[in-house]
Amino acid sequence: MRSRTPIFAAAALLSAGALSGCGGALPNAAAGGKENAVYAEIAALPKEKQREKARELAKDEGGTFTLYTSMTADIATPVAKAFEKDTGIHVTVFRGNSETVLQRTLQESQARRAGADAVETNFREMVALSDNKLLAAFHGSALDKVEKTGKFATWTATRLNIFHPAWNTRLIKPGEEPTSWEDLADPRYKGRITLEVSDSDWFENVTHYWLERGKSEAEIDQLWKKIVANSKVAKGHTTMMQFLTSGQTPMEAMNYTYITTRSAASGAPVTFLPKSGKSTVPAFPRPNGVGMLKSAQHPASAWLFYDWMLTEGQKELVGLHLTPSTKVPGDKSLDGLTLVPFDVKGLSHDQGTWDRKYDALLRGVDTVGK
Amino acid sequence: MALISASRKDPAAPSQDPPPPSRPGLLTRLRRKRLSAQTLLVGGAVIVVGYLAVVPLGYLIHDTFLDADGSGVSLDAFSRAYGGNSQSGDMLLNSLWFALGSAALALILGTTLAYIQVRTDTPFKSLFFAASLVPLIVPGILYSTSWIFLGDPQSGLLNALLFKPLTGTSPVNIYSVWGMIWVQGLHLSPVAFLLMVAAFRAMDPSLEESAAMSGASRLTVLRRITVPLVRPALISAALLMFVQSLESFEVPALLGLQNGIYVFTSRIYFVLRSYPTDYGAAGAYAIGLLLIAAAGVLLSSWLQRSSRNFQTVTGKAFRPRPVELGRARPVVGVAVIVYFLITVVLPVAVLVYASLLKYYAAPSAETLSSLTFDNYRQVFDMPLAFTALKNSLILGLGAATVVMLLTAVVSWVVLRTKARGRRLLDLLAFTPIVIPGLVLGLALAFVYLRMPLPIYGTLLILLVSYCTRYLPYGMRYSSAAMAQMAPELEESAAVSGASWFQTFRRxxxxxxxxxxxxxxxxxxxxxxxELSSTILLYSPGKEVLSVLIWEQFENGQFTTLAALGVCMVLLLVVLVALAYRLGARFGLQGQADSSN
Amino acid sequence: MLTVESLKKSYDEAPGRAARRKKRDTTRTYAVGGVDFEVNDGELFTLLGPSGCGKTTTLRSIAGLERPTEGKVALGGRVLFDSAQDVNLRPNQRGFGMVFQSYAIWPHMTVAKNVSFPLEVMPRAKRPSRQEIDHQVAEVLESVELGAYAQRSATKLSGGQQQRLALARALVTRPELMLLDEPLSNLDAKLRETMRFELKRLQRELNLTAIYVTHDQAEALVMSSRIAVMNEGRVEQIGKPREIYTRPATRFVAEFIGTSNFLEGKVVAVNGGEVEVDTPHGRLVAADPPRKPVVGDPVLLSIRPECVDLSRERRGLPNEWTGTVRTRAFLGDVVDHIVQIGDTEIRNRSNPTLSIPPGTEVHFSVTPDKVTLVPVG
Incomplete structure (x- = not known):
């Protein structure tokens, strides 16, 4: 038997159905734009009673909530465990790159599908979530300990990723270490530096810093060109660290200090501090933060996690060699560093300009239209 | 010949039943009903395949050609993607060069190996199995990383331990287009091997022997008979590998970026990771890929225009007699060992070595004295290890079975019927191959988030994703097998009274x-x-092994990652060996002979 | 009894579609252009013709492997295909046995499995029990002398054995109708000859009704109960082998079956059963033509070489002409002479005892009932 059915008609019909028939809202999804009543209920109470109320409400929510985070598993897992131990609430963790966390959260909220209750990720993604009005404001007492630079409209910094060069101690001898960002342009590093392909926020910060210190745009362009000429490009900060520990590459223009510290702690010959123990390279602390979603299915638990991350959670982060956003006794992650402010304004609503500029720089082409 | 006994003429014998009276109206209607069982099955398969392919394609086209405000159609996305300082010319050249080179390398290696394995009395036949599968099993990020440790121009083991002492130079540089082609080609050669093994097994050796008897030398036979006979499979494999290289991301990302060698997929990655995400530009790149692939499909069908009559599986029997290599046997043996060393032993050895370290460093007295099994302990202690293993098994077995059953039916429709639109169906089933995993993940998330079915957030969405991604591969395997089979084998079953379904199954x-x-x-x-779409679609609690691997990679735990990789390789080798054991039972008789 | 009525098969596109595309009236070409015949029970009916004549297409249409464009196929009262009523049974619903030219033995099954398959796929209600299947398989394998090979892989058989296996597989369900598509063409000459008789014997003993497709006229003549000679998609003649041979209805049949001498002429008289025809070389009388012509009709006369009676002397027989021997060829069991009359050559085939050297004047005659009138059209 030879079938004569016109196959394509069926396929075409189906495709039309698939693309058009998927508009309707779902019954189980919460409204994305409206303020959540539970958050209001908690916020209405005096600060000292909020936590108690949240614990109470969280129990009714089923003792579990969902967190989307870009913390790597070796950090997210102990954090989630500690939270569960402290509060009895189980954390279901979705881990992804910061851009995946952002994309997923945006997509789900556009489709009005309940997903994350809380989000913990990088600066720019938090700003984007906030810009999209997906986050609910937090007013708990935990905010009091956070410095002003770590507080944003609807999210708060939990930890700081500090931008600093890192090197292999066997390949970069004492005295050879960079003492400033300008040093990276020095011919002595020819072919020895690695740049990360997505570090446009670092690129922006260094550029901004140099402009503020009175360098002309032409000078800065010149410096960057020299740095790129000294460098190779890799993808992923942790991957780079692997190549650094194995001696594949001698130095990284920038890596987060905690990655270097963690690697060094396992015995690898890497560091970001010169022999003296004091670095003069201006270090930019990028705030990574936490936010709770307006559309949360478990708002009280999300609130509790937010609160916990800024209090007990901070100690947990220190234990993992991360830099907390509040003062925690015993935190040595900033020792020996020269901190300068992170350029929040320049990166908050840049519409991808710096991504494009950095990409053009790495590819050695001119940027159009700045 | 003896007479068939008298019972044969027994009037009660089934065949001698009086024919049913002719009542055309009702009877034909009843028959139509029964006919619809086949129609349902075939129609269902066609619809599912069409659906799987159309969803991401529709999403892609929608995103690329629609204006930002959603009001009209525009080509802005293309000027954003290809215009300005995007260096699209270089990107195109790099992509093509990389894809063509990798496809050629993989094809040559895979085909040669398949021929040697199936058709000669080569030594070390069992090595082929490992050599063909291990590179396939090792995830791209691990395989590329292994080669970085091997082929880095400064500290790569090949340079440091082999060439430096011997020649005083470091000639190997993995961060070049050649290095990319090398790694990608080796990683792909198993695909070519598997496709070509099937083709060679199905070929009647007497076709070659008759040429040899006509006085042709061994090389002439190869050139004039063997290669033309397997040409359909060859072209099909070449196309597959070319397109797969175009779509691959790991090798260009890990090896290409170092020296600024950009290809389509690295541009797509760049576009998708920045915010606000320019989905249009990403789509424009994906459509560029689609066009190149379409050109490849056209070229391949033009090349295959005269191969329609090359059915090599006929109802006539043949005995697979291996070609005797004679004096060449030791040479071939050595070549096989070398190939095995390069594709399997070297990268796997690096993995095993790394998996025994606390942190990766080139081998030295110090590292060798501090080997430890800690990483394996960590792997088994991972809270998600069991869940991930279970989910991966479900998904792998599920996707493989679903895709092969679907494509077996659909390739029958494409090759054996005159149904309208069958060529389009074939083409459609091929398109997912060029849709990069990231884009596919976005498309599926978009669609299923808005569908009132419990798919998003479950394992089902991953199954849909894998079925979509591997549909083109399934189609190639199925239609190559189908094209080689003479239609009489099927017709004789139909005449023997078998229904369509019985014919299909038996x-x-x-x-x-x-x-x-x-x-x-x-x-x-x-x-x-599979990672690139998984990472967008998996949900907490529904982790799979590749997510675990990615997490270890992100954590920077290359040594734990290596241990995980080694476990995965072992597991899959066992699985695949089991599959072949089982497969040999119901498969072609010749297969059992030649696979051991 | 199988009836085939005005069966047509065209491989052109559906007319509507083609017309839409080309925007003009399409004339279709037919692989089978209106074939009618009946096959009686117990008959071995042969479709004979050169390759491309439509015989295999006809057979495959009967089998249900091709869907004819038009026509009707019925077995007894059961309609298998009817374009008018839009009936088209699938091959598996027709209950035939078929032997393919390439045998189409399934290489993944044993000999016994190949044979048991048709029984195993029967509808549940009709399917014999496992033991019954085994019994029937053993029996049929025995009948084709493959009993000893039952458990062997089908691919390990020789060509002849495979041919018999294919036959056994087609026979095992005792089908109402067997379809044989050039089943012997892949065998060597010697085996082919043996198998012809074996097949014929089997067919007779089992009282099988069979349709046999071949391009080999000798095979057709030996085996068939009746033959349909096909050419360019049409049946030229249907008849018993002897009839086809001695009384070819068309020039094509006469040419395709054996060799023949042809003479063109015009009917000058019709007297009872005899027809007188004028040819450029004289008058010939033909007896009992199947269709009576009318005076003045142009006709073609066909005379088989062995019907030409050659003699050195004039004997005063009817239809006696005089000519000169051109060449002589000794073929062992027979001898051929080519005799020239005017610009025409007449071939004679005789017993080798007769031998006339070239250049000799000879007289030859044909009895009127050996002169076949072929209508010119």
């Missing part, structure tokens, strides 16, 4: 089994390592 499937099994194994193995 004749077509077993006869296609070596091709189908190869496809099944391929899909099973690659589903274990």
């Amino acid at each position: 004749v077509l499937l077993p006869l296609m089994s070596s091709g189908i099994l190869a496809g099944w194994v391929y899909i099973l193995v690659v589903s274990f390592r």
